């Protein structure tokens with residue numbers, strides 16, 4: 001490392017409010033409410049105490065279903081993102097506030113105004129995670145119904161964001177708004193955006209979605225990518241692939257930060273952390289969750305199987321549609337074959353197989369080893385930072401802030417105070433230039 | 440007319456009629472705290488699709504943690520927005536304010552607003568219902584607003600209060616028999632449900648409808664309480680009668696206000712509602728140049744209330760900062776002396792301030808019956 005001519009990269013950190021999936025361990029005495037404002041306030045204040053770049057909320061616009069009934073094993077129920085973020089702006093001062101909002105089930109004018117409002121009301125701390133909700137299932141809650149093919153989803157998202165940027169740029173200065181005339185395949189928007197330009201120019205834009213279309217969209221337009229590629233090798237490949245796409249859009253590598261979503265388990269010793277990690281995995285994958293996960297792969301009812309017994313010998317139904325509201329598994333037969341091989345090789349039960357095959361704890365160890373590993377990750381260009389997903393609401397981030405952040409600061413790779421007031425300044429992103437006026 | 444038991448409800452608008460709302464959290468926080476010092480029931484903040492100024496619901500969410508008791512009632516428009524999003528945003532305002540949220544239902548009838556949205560044919564979508572573009576007549580968008588208010592209520596009810604069970608023995612986080620698809624099909628949209636947001640603290644946040652609109656009559660037409668109501672005005676009144684917890688009426692004298700109240704309560708009864716569940720507030724412009732004006736306002740409110748003109752008042756100051764401090768320093772103490780205003784809040788939710796019960800989920804009621 002000492003011979004590396006580059007200055008050490010600074011790590012960016014964000015806090016994910018634990019979402020509605022089986023990462024969250026609700027069957028724990030320390031697990032609090034997923035909906036009371038006090039929970040959001042606690043996690044956001046913890047993140048700000050830890051000098052994090054931003055706080056992050058996911059979105060799901062329909063409750064997931066399994067076998068035609070509402071999925072009842074994981075945490076569910078969450079607030080509407082922008083409203084919570086506006087309230088959090090009152091109880092934090094510097095922390096960025098990022099909300100996931102679908103570009104598929106919204107309209108550009110309305111959403112541009114809502115994000116500009118958040119940016120103003122928070123003093124320049126807003127971020128929008130632009131997702132492209134993929135299913136007709138979700139569409140049943142909306143006027144427009146239906147869904148869009150992947151290709152259309154991203155052309156809509158790109159035009160949506162471009163339109164929002166036109167509106168943000170047109171904001172009233174000295175009280176005089178400029179007229180916007182946008183005409184494209186997805187939208188025709190004509191009129192005035194009567195808010196002043198917001199404190200960051202544009203809210204920070206985050207993208208989450210791994211397909212080639214998603215990566216291209218991010219390279220062209222996003223400030224941050226939220227990715228699931230959290231392993232070293234996969235991370236480096238993803239990082240290189242995305243950064244390679246930037247010059248085509250006249251952008252530099254530093255203009256797009258890559259932040260994988262990661263989990264962590266801390267212990268006083270490595271063995272203690274490992275033990276805790278195993279216990280957390282067992283709690284995340286209850287016997288019921290193990291069977292349900294298997295049914296999602298197989299696409300058939302497996303309720304007669306014993307979660308502590310062997311995997312089914314029957315093959316998956318490629319057209320089975322037991323689970324709704326989740327991203328579909330592309331090749332269930334391949335996944336089933338792999339899981340059966342794993343189970344046979346190690347003599348694992350259904351539940352043990354699911355625990356092993358779906359495990360995704362990223363950083364397990366002592367505070368020192370986790371700090372070291374995270375730093376190595378960032379310095380080796382597997383990431384620019386991390387979005388931390390604690391497994392407990394709302395106190396799950398506290399140990400990280402208390403024990404790991406100081407070690408990152410000692411290493412000289414994490415800020416010791418906020419130097420700016422806006423999220424763009426925390427991320428080292430320039431304020432977007434205001435385009436020259438045509439009028 | 441006998442004087443009702445509950446003292447008059449009292450609310451105040453934070454938006455200045457002349458200036459567009461500003462994206463300034465400190466300004467609105469200071470005003471709402473002032474209103475809270477005066478133990479008012481709620482503050483309203485106006486809005487319309489297309490601004491100008493910030494989103495009113497965002498502003499009131501921003502100030503919610505900086506206040507403790509005052510009700511927060513933003514205007515939310517229903518014409519060019521998704522009913523599902525409207526319902527979750529208002530429910531979330533109730534969560535972040537711990538039970539102090541309401542919303543004033545409004546519509547958009549202008550071409551300028553319609554031009555801000557979308558285009559007629561939308562790639563790839565299976566369109567249902569009326570297209571939001573171009574502008575539709577007032578009667579049509581008000582009838583749609585009534586459906587939006589209806590589906591919002593169903594979505595708020597779609598999680599029964601005790602749906603979250605966290606049952607470790609069976610591994611179930613919720614009792615899915617207490618979550619409900621609302622399966623609403625209206626004339627212009629449909630919503631499957633359930634909500635993604637658990638039932639908010641008030642069960643249903645308070646629904647407010649400005650029954651007369653801001654130009655005397657809706658769309659600049661004649662007041663529906665004098666002469667023949669035009670189509671949009673009648674639809675607006677129907678939504679107030681059928682869906683509102685609180686209706687606002689703009690009237691220049693207590694007789695007109697009283698007649699409007701009687702008419703609204705009659706319409707509410709025709710919709711099968713208990714007319715007592717619909718509070719009618721006289722919405723009055725106020726401009727308090729002096730302390731004497733503040734005292735005069737107390738006299739006027741007491742007088743109108745004694746005459747049965749309204750269940751309370753919604754004050755619309757010409758200059759909110761100046762007039763609100765005059766109200767709190769001059770009018771409020773006099774109202775308190777006369778027993779017409781609380782000295783401190785007894786309850787913590789907007790429904791409690793208004794004396795409105797917390798409704799049970801209709802799905803929970805249906806379960807009890809069956």
Ligand SMILES: Cc1cc2nc3c(=O)[nH]c(=O)nc-3n(C[C@H](O)[C@H](O)[C@H](O)COP(=O)(O)O)c2cc1C
Pocket residue numbers: 057058059060100102130131132133134150208209210211212213214215226227228261327
């Ligand atoms: C890390 C990550 C987080 C995501 N979070 C959300 C979310 O909160 N809400 C949502 O609707 N979609 C979310 N998505 C889904 C994406 O927006 C997208 O719909 C999905 O990944 C399919 O797109 P793709 O084909 O480009 O991968 C997320 C995706 C990733 C990779």
